[in-house]
């Protein structure tokens with residue numbers, strides 16, 4: 001799975017902190033464990049919503065204050081969605097856009 | 098000065114000391130401190146000098162302590178986008194009212210513990226009298242003619258079919274417990290001026306004049322108070338709270354400004370920053386509880 005944030009945290013793009021966790025077969029950089037939890041919840045939700053075995057690419061914009069608008073692709077298909085988390089990384093709001 | 102995340106007291110009252118602490122916590126990847134850095138310093142990792150500069154800016158007072166406090170509350174809860182609980186409160190449905198009643202009962206229990214901690218720690222009579230009045234109006238009332246805010250809350254719950262025994266017997270959600278524990282800790286470990294600032298900042302949320310202070314909306318659409326689809330109990334709770342909190346929060350913040358020792362002013366600011374974060378999480382717990390209405 002390719003993601004748009006190359007330098008910073010896979011979820012929020014922050015370059016503070018250092019927390020690594022494997023998601024979709026790749027060890028990824030996060031700023032903290034809360035972002036890692038949120039990111040894993042996002043991936044699981046997108047796969048379940050679309051019945052996809054994996055995700056090819058994921059583009060995330062926004063922050064948790066505004067909520068995040070994202071685009072995920074798999075096998076030529078595209079899925080756009082909005083997601084906002086509780087401050088502990090659980091999903092608060094999720095819907096396709 | 099105090100850390101606005103963990104409330105630890107730095108060895109010296111300087112932004113340099115706080116910056117060092119934040120960077121240390123960042124280096125051990127503490128989620129709460131990193132979230133704070135992301136929000137208040139920016140998402141790009143910065144050196145100690147830059148962190149110190151941004152802290153100085155964040156804590157600088159151009160219009161006084163009270164105005165600074167109001168700004169922090171407004172930006173966190175009433176900025177763009179509005180806090181999800183405030184969105185739901187504009188025309189609250191039964192879910193929202195349910196979440197409000199279930200969690201706020203527990204909040205008010207902590208509220209009076211915090212206010213009494215202020216009374217026990219100060220010798221300033223006007224502060225003690227203010228908090229006594231506050232406890233009476235929030236929790237005791239003057240029965241039978243003047244019910245307390247807490248009593249009105251329970252009646253509001255009953256009006257949507259939630260018995261008060263259920264409210265008492267249901268534990269608060271984890272996010273509420275966490276916020277209440279922090280407010281309890283503030284009341285035990287911090288000065289009374291800090292505790293006053295932490296608690297009465299929260300009352301700004303329901304201040305009817307909040308829009309004049311820069312908020313994008315009021316606590317709820319005042320049309321609710323004349324809307325026949327709401328019960329008298331809901332209207333009475335919202336209407337009374339509106340009246341009470343407009344006076345309370347402003348008088349309290351004036352007292353904070355009046356009695357805040359300049360040498361401890363930054364501690365008060367850190368405690369306020371912590372308190373608005375706790376409020377954000379607590380209001381999310383009200384929303385979350387609302388989702389289980391009718392289950």
Ligand SMILES: [Zn+2]
Pocket residue numbers: 009010011012013014030031032035
């Ligand atoms: Zn992150």
Ligand SMILES: [Zn+2]
Pocket residue numbers: 100101102103104105118122130
């Ligand atoms: Zn700290």
